[in-house]
Amino acid sequence: MAKLSNRELIWNAISRSVFQDRVVSYGKFLDAIINPEHPEHQSITSQALMMLPAATFVNLLGKKSFIENWTTIKDSVVITRKSVMDNVIILDSIWSSIVTGFSFIKPRPYIKKPLSxxxxxxxxxxxxxxxxxxxxxxxxxxxxxxxxxxxxxxxxxxxxxxxxxxxxxxxxxxxxxxxxxx
Structure with a gap:
């Protein structure tokens, strides 16, 4: 049996509370979040943004993947709830803080790695x-x-x-x- 990564362990602990109506594997979750062409991108991303704390969302994606994909994820999701909007604002701040060290800069899609x-x-x-x-x-x-x-x-x-x-x-x-x- 293959050893589970820390992200998969976190996912196994919280996935049932995020998706109460179905079982979503970590691989499917990750693919749906990162790939805007995925058929369930909207629903899985909106649900994750609504239910997951921002830090957990970043940990599940990984810092590098979060930095590379956050602007695409943010632009592709239709925000219908205040809780999703609040989390998006927090995640913008986290992106900015990781990349620039200053949390009040709007994310730029062309910046793909943290500044030195x-x-x-x-x-x-x-x-x-x-x-x-x-x-x-x-x-x-x-x-x-x-x-x-x-x-x-x-x-x-x-x-x-x-x-x-x-x-x-x-x-x-x-x-x-x-x-x-x-």
Missing amino acids: SKLQSTFLEVSKKSKGVSIYDIKKNTGRAYNRVHEDVSKLEALDLVSTNLTKVNNREVKVVSLKFA
């Missing part, structure tokens, strides 16, 4: 100031080289997470970096 720890620290420095912060100030606060911080800002800008503006301060042009929430 250095890139996250640069992003968090930008997120501290609502008016924006200069690259030099980020360099000073993180203790990293200017060129590394500049590269990080360019990467974050390419991911559409931050925006930059040139402003004049004491007759010098300064690049100010600010969050992009939309």
Whole structure:
């Protein structure tokens, strides 16, 4: 007999409370959640979002799979209940927190893996100031080289997470970096 994974053990413990009307195997659950073309995608995903705590949902999918598929899952589900909407908001926040280290960023479908720890620290420095912060100030606060911080800002800008503006301060042009929430 094959050994069950931790996810399958969790699934076996909770599946009857989520799907009281039928037996759904872990494999079928996973396929239906991730594959929008699956005939039962709508019903299984809606039921799971309504009944499962957000952390359990992420654990069942796995972090990597959750990051890669969350925007597709979210866009394909018709939200009809407040409990589903609440869970979607929480899962958006979890996605953002895993990827960026900051939980108030709208999920982007083109980001398929978490940012590196250095890139996250640069992003968090930008997120501290609502008016924006200069690259030099980020360099000073993180203790990293200017060129590394500049590269990080360019990467974050390419991911559409931050925006930059040139402003004049004491007759010098300064690049100010600010969050992009939309």
